[in-house]
Amino acid sequence: MARVDVEIERCKGCALCVDACPEQVLKIGKEINLGGYQHVIVANPDDCTGCCRCAEMCPDVALAVWR
């Protein structure tokens, strides 16, 4: 059981987390946040292993991981 949370208003949609996740849990969504960015969304929450690779790569500390 693991979970990744996105702090949407911190996300700038750089997609480094998307590339880093070995399980394709994350993807860039269609929505725009207040900063004007298309932010990341947790597309496949169930596949998350809590490995933290996404969070390690997130330049904006927008991700939190539970395990």
Next chain:
Amino acid sequence: MARVDVEIERCKGCALCVDACPEQVLKIGKEINLGGYQHVIVANPDDCTGCCRCAEMCPDVALAVWR
């Protein structure tokens, strides 16, 4: 046949040439030049081999060597 000449007014009496000369040709004299220095003199002119070691060491380019 070799000769070393001292340009007296350039000499500051540092004696580096005296130390450099393997033949003890040069020594610091008693006279004081216009700059106030006790300058070097050619004490044993006949022993000069014209090897130029003195001149190489003279910081004030006060020596000329003939051979």
Next chain:
Amino acid sequence: MSSPKKVFTKGNEAIAMAAINAGCRYYFGYPITPQNEIPEYMAEHLPATGGEFLQAESEIASINMLIGAAATGVRVMTSSSGPGISLMQEGFSYFAGNELPAVVVNISRQGPGLGGINATQGDYFQSVKGGGHGDYKLIVLAPHTGQELYDLTIKAFELAEKYRILTLILGDAILGQIKEPIVPWIPEKTAGDPDRDWLITGAKGREPRLIKSLFLADGEMEKHCWHLQEKYERIERDDVMLEEVDTADADLIVVAFGSVARIVKSAISQAREAGLKVGLVRPITLFPFPRKRLFELGGRTKHFLVAEMNTGQMVEDVKLSLPGDCQVEFYGRPGGSVPTPEDLYSIVSENCEKLQA
């Protein structure tokens, strides 16, 4: 474009373009906002002229590379802003002592300290009183439009060469960043005389030459300082530039330079429409300062208002210029806050009211 000779150009680019057209072939500089378009333009266009753009490791390196290049007699330039110009002050002083010609551009920004990139005129004192050590002056030119940035850059190279002096173009973030249509032109003379008798070129078939600022013999340095002083006096006599607007009948004369002068122009035309007799004196050369003309004007008009984007710097030179019976008011906005035409209009009309009272 309908008017074929007009080019819509950013202020910084106007300077760079003018420099190249004035024959400047070497540029040494270090990045700093808000003047980066100058080195960037130079980097793009100098190579094609056979010249060279070199990015220095710092402003200190820039100004010293400028010394090395200026000594050869070519037209050279650097540019920077506040903090970078401060770092060049030792170099400025050496330029003065060495009597070398070159052009430096200061697209000034907020200060003191790191400040920010908005426009101010807080570097007036540094420019005209000498931020470096010793008794010296630079020629300081203060353009107020894109076209004038272009024209005065060309003038700067000419004056630098005429007097063997560092010439500073004092702009600000507004002037550097603004885009306006300008008409470029090419001056007749785009290089210094190659026969000047002080150029450092290698002592081929002549006596060795020396560029220095250390004079040790008794009284020699004093002589050198008076020689410089005499040169500065010649500059004050021959090369003052200013613009006057509606001064002939003015009850109040505003004195302002650079971008503020431009904003003042808007305020003044509003004031004239409102029937207020207001004029403008805009010093174009900050050194030499238009002392004589101000003194003349002060014979007739007794009220002056100095407007600057700082807490009061040029106002001192205005006071020093005017007859003792003139009254000088000051309006200032420091730290990057730019007065609007409305601000200036209201301060002008306030002053006029006081006059009537």
Next chain:
Amino acid sequence: MSSPKKVFTKGNEAIAMAAINAGCRYYFGYPITPQNEIPEYMAEHLPATGGEFLQAESEIASINMLIGAAATGVRVMTSSSGPGISLMQEGFSYFAGNELPAVVVNISRQGPGLGGINATQGDYFQSVKGGGHGDYKLIVLAPHTGQELYDLTIKAFELAEKYRILTLILGDAILGQIKEPIVPWIPEKTAGDPDRDWLITGAKGREPRLIKSLFLADGEMEKHCWHLQEKYERIERDDVMLEEVDTADADLIVVAFGSVARIVKSAISQAREAGLKVGLVRPITLFPFPRKRLFELGGRTKHFLVAEMNTGQMVEDVKLSLPGDCQVEFYGRPGGSVPTPEDLYSIVSENCEKLQA
């Protein structure tokens, strides 16, 4: 020695000794003649106080080390001369923006450029008008004897702390090199208040603090500049220092600072002996300049003579201070030529003659 409390001391050493006695425990500096006795004294004596002397790799490093140390609230100092002080101008501007307290000594020498090591007063403008970028001021103290070098060094630390400002001691080669008997003393307070709410000490049990000079929010930088301005006005109100000699009945008042003032004193006593009514105003603080007092004096005495070892710098501040109907003459010797008492006596008496005519 017959008078036990007197110490025969070189000016530079008087400064260093006073600094240590004022609680200065850290010194960062780079060698330059004619002030080397200051770092040398510090290198010898600071270790025993538990403090530290560190020779920096350059004047730029010195002034920046000073920033880092001043931010912790300890008493710190650096010293240099002309070229080195020029290199510190960016740092000076940061000190102003950051509002940090520290003491800098300029034992000035010939300029512009490399100049030489003789005394001048060519750095007056740099000191009082701000050689760095932006609108700012330093407190500038101008001692004229060994004892005063000592006393004003102590004062400099106090003022720096009182206002969170960089305080500059402007001496020259004469003052730095001269040896005189002085009486050392120790002030009561030799350290700043450890509870000042801006000290950078690590955010233990409190909110983190910040020393900065970049203010980005709309209008914030302008506010900061006006805040600084307000502080400068307070300083002008509360901390002007000057010396007056024989001004009460003077027909001619000489204005001079530092070592020139001292030479003027000889000339004036000669003049008084010759029956000439000559007085002296000696600004001790160059910023704040004794404007108010000069204005008052200008109500009675209408003729002033400014004597400086430069081509005319303080003379501008004198003119700006005096009522419009005063006449101000200037006598200057730039480039390291020091006027003798005889020179000054003859210029003083010439001026008195003109007055009579």
Next chain:
Amino acid sequence: MKQVFKRPESMTSKPFHFCPGCHHGIVHRLVAEALDHFSLREKTIGVASVGCSVFLYDYFAVDVIESPHGRAAAVAAGTKRVLNDRIVFTYQGDGDLAAIGTAEVIHAANRGDNITIIFVNNSIYGMTGGQMAPTTLLGQRSTTSPYGRDCDRDGYPIKMTEMLAELEGPSLVSRVAVNTPGNVKKARKVIRQAFQMQVEGKGFSFVEVLSTCPTNWGMTPQAANDRIAEEMIPYFPLGTLKQKDVVDVL
């Protein structure tokens, strides 16, 4: 479930102003984590430099002094000489440290000043809009090398880490990258070691972090991230060139 990844305590909650995908954010976090690791927040003083990282103070919950451009090492030296029981670090870009600040960093290193320097090498001037840095790669275009960096005119990209490792003073000199989760982990370890050196009074520690500037490289964040492995690391090899004895901290 336990939270296994969260914002370090030495960081504030303020969102970064950095451009999307800029590695500065990762490096900030790693530094904050190192401070957390040794519980240093309350005794740390950061020295901010001039560059995109100038707003350090908004993101670190520590005392901060803003340094003039290039002079952070001198400012830090001044602070540390007075408060030698505090932890003092600088955070500098490649324009700041490898150009205008060359002398200051070399002499701080040579003196063995007991401070830590985090050197973010993104091979360009970020804040000022993409001018050539001393570290710009050969052929790389920038606004002041519009035809690509030319070694005949501009010289070779400078390797600060290699140069500093030549000196006696430093206790740790290392180059890391943060372009993959694995490299981030290695970088975390080295940055920790750097602070440990300071904690143990071993003298000057220096970590160069290869970093992206998607904005001024004219690349997407992803392409910029890829460039680190493709172009930066081959020229600027990763690894620790100098290290005094240290207990492993990971």
Next chain:
Amino acid sequence: MKQVFKRPESMTSKPFHFCPGCHHGIVHRLVAEALDHFSLREKTIGVASVGCSVFLYDYFAVDVIESPHGRAAAVAAGTKRVLNDRIVFTYQGDGDLAAIGTAEVIHAANRGDNITIIFVNNSIYGMTGGQMAPTTLLGQRSTTSPYGRDCDRDGYPIKMTEMLAELEGPSLVSRVAVNTPGNVKKARKVIRQAFQMQVEGKGFSFVEVLSTCPTNWGMTPQAANDRIAEEMIPYFPLGTLKQKDVVDVL
């Protein structure tokens, strides 16, 4: 008899102002000999630095520009960029080059500026009266290290030659001494090579010359000369650390 040793033609006849026994005079002569060797006098531009050698222009019969303290390499770079067919050299002391001028020399080297730098390392500030230099040896007393240089406070004597040899730009980086007739001969050869590099357009050449300062070392000229072999060379080893292809010139 033929004159086998005489003043080089690139030198003027003015007697040096240097103190008795100061090696500056020997180094001046060797540089002038190198100019003579390649017949460069009429196309050479010297850049004088601030230090005891500031009066370069009195002794060399070449055009000279006086540089601000520490900035000779930048001044020379400016000159050379314009007049790239002239020979440009700087002559700098260890205060000038290894302290205040650190950044300028490193970046001139890194750019591979086609200039020659003669670096006279006498481990002290001569002109200003004997303060500690970055090259002052550990334990050495100077007016600003009255208790001897302390590596904890002041760091280790800096080895500029070793540091510069790390860079790509230079064509020649070497350290020589002039304390014995034999070393003078070697130094002559290396200084010639340095100018040859420039003549051949090979880029930045740098020669460090270990040198005495009897006055500020508080020694007789002879004792000072001996100190070179006893203390200086062991810490600053002689030799060429970097050299691009060159035809032997001796």
Next chain:
Amino acid sequence: MYNDVIMAGFGGQGIMVIGNLLAYAAIVEDKNVTFLPSYGVEMRGGTANCSVVIDERDIGSPIVGRPMSLIIMNRPSLIKFEPRMKPGGVVILNKTLISPDVSERDDIDLLALDLNAIAEASAGNVRLANMVALGAYVEKSGVVAVASVSAALKDALNPKYHKMIPANQKAIEAGAAAARG
């Protein structure tokens, strides 16, 4: 006739592009013009804005203290600039990102458009929302002819984007049409 406008939005929304384009359009009509960009913290984050002043006479101040018109692409910009507006001024508001309710002035002429949608619909590219806004502004204010804006595209755009001129023109026209109502 004197006219001024401040345009503001996120960096990346093409504010500078339309400011520049409007200036070129003024040049097409042989008018005097000043274009003054102003950034937040150099380039990162923050908002970008620019001022354009157009006049037949010489232009005094390029600084616009109390704007006659605004093009507002994001919320912070509305909050910053609306209070300074002259009464009766024209505002083009990007309804895609800001609700018109945020506006606090009732003495101005506010036109809220779903710029992204119009851009998508007219030119098939949301990134041309800026052009839609400019078209609407020009139409509403009459400061220059819409045709002049279209004509200026080749001067204002980098040649490498010239192939996008037709799409830009469509977006501008669509903006103008929306402004006509």
Next chain:
Amino acid sequence: MYNDVIMAGFGGQGIMVIGNLLAYAAIVEDKNVTFLPSYGVEMRGGTANCSVVIDERDIGSPIVGRPMSLIIMNRPSLIKFEPRMKPGGVVILNKTLISPDVSERDDIDLLALDLNAIAEASAGNVRLANMVALGAYVEKSGVVAVASVSAALKDALNPKYHKMIPANQKAIEAGAAAARG
């Protein structure tokens, strides 16, 4: 009574030492004094000189424009300073290195002494020629008592030279004796 003197010679001739010593002698007599050294080019070559001003009253200028007295140890110094002298002034001249014929003034009181010889003879050390000169000057001018100079030696000299105080005293005395004629 006001008194001033300029002392000048080669660096290394001990000019600063005797200037300093004279100042200490003045302090012994509780007088005010300023001692101003001035070098040529920093330390190398050139000549060294210093000015000492002694007075019972506060001292104004430490700069001596027209000296009342001179101690001259080498030829360049005579050429430099002699023309500036006040008429009637006292000059102690180092005859060992300069012939009195070089002097061009006939309105001064010139005492040419073979200082080196006197130093050698009295103290067995030519290096004390400076002390001989000072002794002669003090005796001739009366600015301070010769005894005060001797008494000041321990303050003025670095402790490591204190063992040489007797030799110095002898040289000073010998100079004074020479001046008495």
